[in-house]
Amino acid sequence: MNAAPDVPAADAKDERLEPRLQGALREMLTSNWLVTVAALLLALVVSAVLIAAADEDVHTTAGYLFARPADFLSAVWDSVWGAYVALFQGAIVDPTAATFTKAIRPLTETMTWSVPLILAGLGLSVGFRAGLFNIGAQGQIILGAIFGGYIGFAFGLPPVLHLLLAIIAAALGGAIWAGIAGFLKARTGANEVIVTIMLNNIAVYLVAYLLTLTAFKRPGSNNPQSPAIEGTAVYPQLLGDGFRLHAGFLLAILATVFVWWLMDRSTLGFQFRAVGANPSAARTAGININRIYLLVMLTSGALAGLAGSAQVLGTEKVLTAGVAASFGFDAITVALLGRSKPLGTFLAGLLFGALRAGGFAMQARTGTPIDIVLVVQSLVVLFIAAPPLVRAVFRLPSPGRRKQVSPTPAPVTKEAAA
Amino acid sequence: MSAVTAPAPAAPARPAAQPLPPISYKGPIAYVVIALLALIAFGIVPASGKKTGFTVSTATDFFQIDRFDVPSKSTAIVLCLIALALGGLSAWYARNRRKAGVWLPAVYAVALVLALLVWAVAGKSSPLPLTGLLQGALFLAVPLVFGSLAGVLCERSGIINIAIEGQLLAGAFLAAVVATLTQSAYLGLLAAPIAGALVSALLVAFAVKYVVDQIIVGVVLNVLVVGVTSYLFSTVLKVNASTLNTPPRLPTLPIPVLSEIPVLGPVLFRQTALVYIMYVVVIVLQILLFRSKWGLRLRAVGEHPKAADTVGIKVNRTRIRNTLLGGAVAGLGGAFFTVANGLAFNKEMTAGKGYIALAAMILGRWSPKGALAAALLFGFADSLQQAFGIIGTSIPSQLMLMLPYLVTIFAVAGLVGKVRAPASEGIAYVK
Numbered sequence: 001m002n003a004a005p006d007v008p009a010a011d012a013k014d015e016r017l018e019p020r021l022q023g024a025l026r027e028m029l030t031s032n033w034l035v036t037v038a039a040l041l042l043a044l045v046v047s048a049v050l051i052a053a054a055d056e057d058v059h060t061t062a063g064y065l066f067a068r069p070a071d072f073l074s075a076v077w078d079s080v081w082g083a084y085v086a087l088f089q090g091a092i093v094d095p096t097a098a099t100f101t102k103a104i105r106p107l108t109e110t111m112t113w114s115v116p117l118i119l120a121g122l123g124l125s126v127g128f129r130a131g132l133f134n135i136g137a138q139g140q141i142i143l144g145a146i147f148g149g150y151i152g153f154a155f156g157l158p159p160v161l162h163l164l165l166a167i168i169a170a171a172l173g174g175a176i177w178a179g180i181a182g183f184l185k186a187r188t189g190a191n192e193v194i195v196t197i198m199l200n201n202i203a204v205y206l207v208a209y210l211l212t213l214t215a216f217k218r219p220g221s222n223n224p225q226s227p228a229i230e231g232t233a234v235y236p237q238l239l240g241d242g243f244r245l246h247a248g249f250l251l252a253i254l255a256t257v258f259v260w261w262l263m264d265r266s267t268l269g270f271q272f273r274a275v276g277a278n279p280s281a282a283r284t285a286g287i288n289i290n291r292i293y294l295l296v297m298l299t300s301g302a303l304a305g306l307a308g309s310a311q312v313l314g315t316e317k318v319l320t321a322g323v324a325a326s327f328g329f330d331a332i333t334v335a336l337l338g339r340s341k342p343l344g345t346f347l348a349g350l351l352f353g354a355l356r357a358g359g360f361a362m363q364a365r366t367g368t369p370i371d372i373v374l375v376v377q378s379l380v381v382l383f384i385a386a387p388p389l390v391r392a393v394f395r396l397p398s399p400g401r402r403k404q405v406s407p408t409p410a411p412v413t414k415e416a417a418a
Numbered sequence: 419m420s421a422v423t424a425p426a427p428a429a430p431a432r433p434a435a436q437p438l439p440p441i442s443y444k445g446p447i448a449y450v451v452i453a454l455l456a457l458i459a460f461g462i463v464p465a466s467g468k469k470t471g472f473t474v475s476t477a478t479d480f481f482q483i484d485r486f487d488v489p490s491k492s493t494a495i496v497l498c499l500i501a502l503a504l505g506g507l508s509a510w511y512a513r514n515r516r517k518a519g520v521w522l523p524a525v526y527a528v529a530l531v532l533a534l535l536v537w538a539v540a541g542k543s544s545p546l547p548l549t550g551l552l553q554g555a556l557f558l559a560v561p562l563v564f565g566s567l568a569g570v571l572c573e574r575s576g577i578i579n580i581a582i583e584g585q586l587l588a589g590a591f592l593a594a595v596v597a598t599l600t601q602s603a604y605l606g607l608l609a610a611p612i613a614g615a616l617v618s619a620l621l622v623a624f625a626v627k628y629v630v631d632q633i634i635v636g637v638v639l640n641v642l643v644v645g646v647t648s649y650l651f652s653t654v655l656k657v658n659a660s661t662l663n664t665p666p667r668l669p670t671l672p673i674p675v676l677s678e679i680p681v682l683g684p685v686l687f688r689q690t691a692l693v694y695i696m697y698v699v700v701i702v703l704q705i706l707l708f709r710s711k712w713g714l715r716l717r718a719v720g721e722h723p724k725a726a727d728t729v730g731i732k733v734n735r736t737r738i739r740n741t742l743l744g745g746a747v748a749g750l751g752g753a754f755f756t757v758a759n760g761l762a763f764n765k766e767m768t769a770g771k772g773y774i775a776l777a778a779m780i781l782g783r784w785s786p787k788g789a790l791a792a793a794l795l796f797g798f799a800d801s802l803q804q805a806f807g808i809i810g811t812s813i814p815s816q817l818m819l820m821l822p823y824l825v826t827i828f829a830v831a832g833l834v835g836k837v838r839a840p841a842s843e844g845i846a847y848v849k
Contacts, residue, residue: 050646054653133633190830191839193580193633194780197773198823209816332637369652371765374645378638385635386628 032339038390039383040351047376048080051368055079083368090361091354101242106357108245112315114353116141116307116327118252121334121345122259123174123303128340129263130296131276136181136196137304138328139203140174144308146207147173149319150216152233152312153226162232167251167309174305175298177203182297186290192297200328208321216319226319235314248310252346255303260342262299272296304328330356333381352377438515444832446512449505449526453498456530460537461495470536471545474681490540497533501526531798538811551798551805552685556693559797560758561586561768563696564751565775566782566789567703568614571744574707574784575737576720578844580636581621583772584643585745588613589752591647594763595655597665597756606665606757607692607750614749615742617643622738629846640772648765655763667760668692668753692750692758699747704786716740720840723847733847748772777826784840796822 052058057075065072089096091110097103120137127134148170157165177199184190210216211224218227235246263269274282275292283289311323334352338344355377359370383390391398468490504526511518539546565582572579579585592613597606620639624630655663668690677687707713715736718726723733755767774796781795782788803818 050649054650135637184827184831188830188832190827190832194777194830195827198777198827201770201773201823202820205816205820209814212814212816329637329641333641336634336638369649371645371648371652374641375649378642378645381638382624382630382635382642385630385638386624389628 032387034396035387035390036337036384038394038396040380042383042390042393043376043379044084046379047372048084050375051083051372052076052079079366082366083362083372086362086365086368087355087358089358090365091358105243106361108239108243109357110350110354111249112244112246112353113356114349115246115248115252115310115314116324117331117334117352118346118349119248119255119307119310120304120327120331121338121349122255122342123178123300123307124331124335125338125340125342125345126259126263126272126303127296127300128335129276130272130292131279132182132185132293132296132300133193134178134181134196134297134300135193135332136178136199136301136328137307137331138324138326139196139200140177140301140304141308141311141324141328142203142207143173143177143301144170144305145173145312145319145323146210146308147305148309149226149229149312149323152229153319154215156230157232159232162230163235163313166229166233166313167306170309170312171302171305174308175302178297178301178304179294182294182301185297186293204321207319207323211319211321224321229313229317229319233313234317235310244315246310246314248314251306251310252349255306256342256346259303259345263342268295304331307331330377333377336381337384339384441512441515443509443512446505446509449508450502453501453505453526453530456533457495457498457502460533461491461498464491464494464537464540466491468541470539471542473545473547474549485545487545488536490536494533494536497529497536501529501533504529527795531802535802538806538813539809542809542811544809546805546809549681549684551801552681553688554801554804555794555798556685556689557797558800559793560693560696561751561754561771562775562778562793562796563700563790564754565748565772566779566793567699567786568744568748568751569776569779570703570707570782570784570786570789571716571747572618572741573779573843574720574840575716575740576723576733576840576842576845576847577622577625577737577741578632578636579618579621579741579744579748580633580776581617581639581643581745581772582748582775583768583770584636584640585614585617585748586752586755586768586772586775587643587647587766588617589749590755590767591650591752591763592749593753594665594756595662598662601666603666603668603757603760604691607668607753610751610753610757611746611749614745614747614752616745617749618742618745621745622741625741625846626734626738629848632844632846644766647763651763651765659762663762665757665760665762668758690758692754695750700786700790707786717840719847720842723842723845727847727849737847748775751775774822777822777829780839781826781829783838795825 052075055075058072058079061068061072061075090106092107094103094106097105120141123140124134124137148166151166151169152162155162155165178196181190181192181195181199184195185192208224211226216226218225235248235251237243238245238247238249261269263272271282271287271292272295274285274287275289275296279289282292307327308324311325311327312319316323330352331349334348335345337351338346338348355373356370359373362368362372363370388398390396466489469487470490470493471485471487473485504522508518508522511522535546565586568582568585569579589610593606593610596609597603600606617639620642621632621635624635625632651663670688670690671694673687677683679687707716715726715731719731719733719736726736727733752768755761756763761767775793778792778796779789781792782790799818799821803815806813806818807815
């Protein structure tokens with residue numbers, strides 16, 4: 001170990017620095033979040049094609065495209081830009097509004113929409129990381145809403161206690177529904193994808209059936225809806241009566257922190273992830289896989305059940321057949337977009353909540369149907385699931401040492417879980 | 419009984435040391451318990467003295483059979499006792515380690531369903547139209563049959579196809595638009611498979627080329643197709659409904675002579691071209707899948723792709739082709755919703771039928787004839803629920819609608835025998 005001369009040492013340092021800088025740049029360019037942003041951009045571009053293709057002005061100007069191409073281009077631009085601006089104003093902030101409360105109302109709407117998406121998405125993400133593809137959030141939300149709603153309207157209890165009990169009941173409802181799939185998976189090896197799909201459909205008919213019974217039906221009403229939730233069992237409003245935002249949003253934040261602690265800091269979460277990464281290795285290491293399957297599904301379902309509570313005790317304040325809307329299915333895309341990480345899922349839930357809130361504003365202002373939001377959502381997830389495609393489109397460099405894609409099952413679930 | 423008294427010539431190669439697996443009485447117990455419950459609910463509890471009416475013929479039949487009435491209570495008791503006896507028989511089969519044929523569960527199910535019918539329609543003035551019930555069952559099963567056949571084709575080759583729902587919806591959409599534009603229902607029928615194959619093309623592009631998890635792609639594609647078709651419906655089809663979305667109805671083509679057979683004739687041979695195509699597709703696939711070189715390769719790729727590759731079968735090419743073919747089959751089934759009914763396309767009009775088709779495929783154990791039987795069962799439950807709605811029985815329609823899903827859960831949980839998926843389904847093949 002001779003002492004090196006000064007000059008070469010500095011050179012060596014530079015040399016070391018250079019690759020590190022390059023490496024950092026490379027890391028940034030190839031990192032997951034850049035692919036996420038690129039995928040979102042790509043999805044918006046593809047959807048823009050659909051928006052333009054269905055626009056009346058674009059049709060008329062396309063008739064004389066070669067005579068006056070500028071007209072056509074400006075019509076395309078107007079239709080797409082108008083739709084996306086309306087989407088943004090309906091989702092984040094509306095600068096054209098007269099008062100401050102009206103200007104920030106879109107943001108609170110976004111937060112309200114995102115609550116069930118985040119909670120159910122977190123539930124699914126726990127399942128994904130444990131290698132269980134729980135598609136049943138829809139059914140679990142419905143069961144959560146049934147249980148929480150029943151406690152909410154059928155009992156008269158003191159304020160705080162009533163709400164707490166209703167929330168716990170909702171979590172229990174979701175957990176039971178998912179637990180069926182977990183139990184069958186553990187006992188008989190029944191594929192959880194099929195069982196949860198079937199349980200979704202059963203839940204839809206179950207809530208429709210329950211709402212025909214006297215125990216659930218609102219007296220004196222012909223509509224299939226329950227009595228209103230007691231005031232003691234509703235989530236308190238966060239910003240007063242002028243806004244729909246309720247304390248369910250705080251619950252979503254708490255749940256995000258809880259899932260982070262569970263999956264990244266607790267022994268149980270470690271076992272969940274171990275089973276997800278390699279069930280055989282986990283079994284060899286002494287983990288009781290069947291017990292983990294059941295526990296994962298119970299956790300997953302309880303979180304989805306909380307999403308049901310947010311709907312029935314917060315946003316809707318009544319149990320109807322459509323209480324779950326399509327949140328359970330949207331939550332799948334939320335969890336996938338969030339790469340099954342707690343913070344990622346939280347942000348993805350906010351994004352999809354924004355798309356939903358903004359979608360309604362867009363539909364009202366520019367006449368672009370809200371269905372385009374479904375297209376954006378599904379495309380984002382498709383593109384994110386296939387990073388090589390996004391990299392090829394944007395000519396991003398691929399990661400230095402790309403992992404050889406292994407022929408083991410579900411490479412992307414793993415990538416989503418990574 | 420001892421484990422040594424196995425039929426001697428049948429298995430001389432079996433190692434003597436290997437004991438026989440323990441006898442499982444799960445199935446027989448389930449049979450007997452359900453039959454007993456049915457006996458109590460349909461036979462013993464209801465009051466006696468009521469009658470149940472059935473009609474068999476439709477007004478246009480060549481042979482006319484009059485309405486007949488049976489005493490409800492005693493008929494239900496007899497039917498449930500038959501089911502109970504079959505349960506006992508299955509226990510006897512299990513004890514002697516003999517396999518009961520398909521006839522046993524089939525007869526058992528028919529007996530219990532008839533008992534249910536007799537009980538549900540007891541004392542109603544309007545009779546239960548048996549022929550109409552079966553006709554409806556076959557009709558409602560059409561999209562399920564096509565969908566589950568698509569599933570069989572894809573999954574046997576190793577690609578999980580959750581996107582059946584999307585393929586049906588895309589088929590329904592394109593069939594409606596093309597049939598309206600050309601004013602020809604048959605051209606709509608030709609266009610539907612193209613839409614289904616397009617969805618499949620996306621599925622293989624992501625599942626094979628980019629090695630994305632197939633379940634994820636399938637689920638997301640369903641959302642995508644719902645989004646695109648609903649968007650186009652709201653923006654284009656709704657405003658131009660008369661020029662784009664009023665498809666003509668596929669005509670009913672009664673087959674001469676055959677359609678005059680009592681009961682079976684109107685059910686099987688007084689249908690549309692789509693149903694006849696369905697017969698052909700089921701039979702052809704059943705034969706080709708298990709009796710042809712193509713079928714052998716298809717199954718080899720789904721069971722053990724590496725072995726297939728070693729003997730020179732192009733794994734991914736085989737998978738891509740058959741997934742596209744499967745998508746086309748499902749797309750054809752989508753034509754049921756619009757052209758076969760003469761209905762305009764509507765948002766999300768497939769209403770989860772793709773998922774039921776998936777269930778039918780599993781219940782039918784990944785074979786075309788099994789898929790057909792399972793789809794018919796689901797179609798029957800649907801048809802029954804509609805018939806009950808018309809007659810006005812006490813059974814809530816929601817509970818009837820739940821039945822197919824419950825049956826599927828029982829099936830995948832192994833209560834209705836062992837189901838085994840193709841070994842390599844859902845696993846991308848990378849050399």
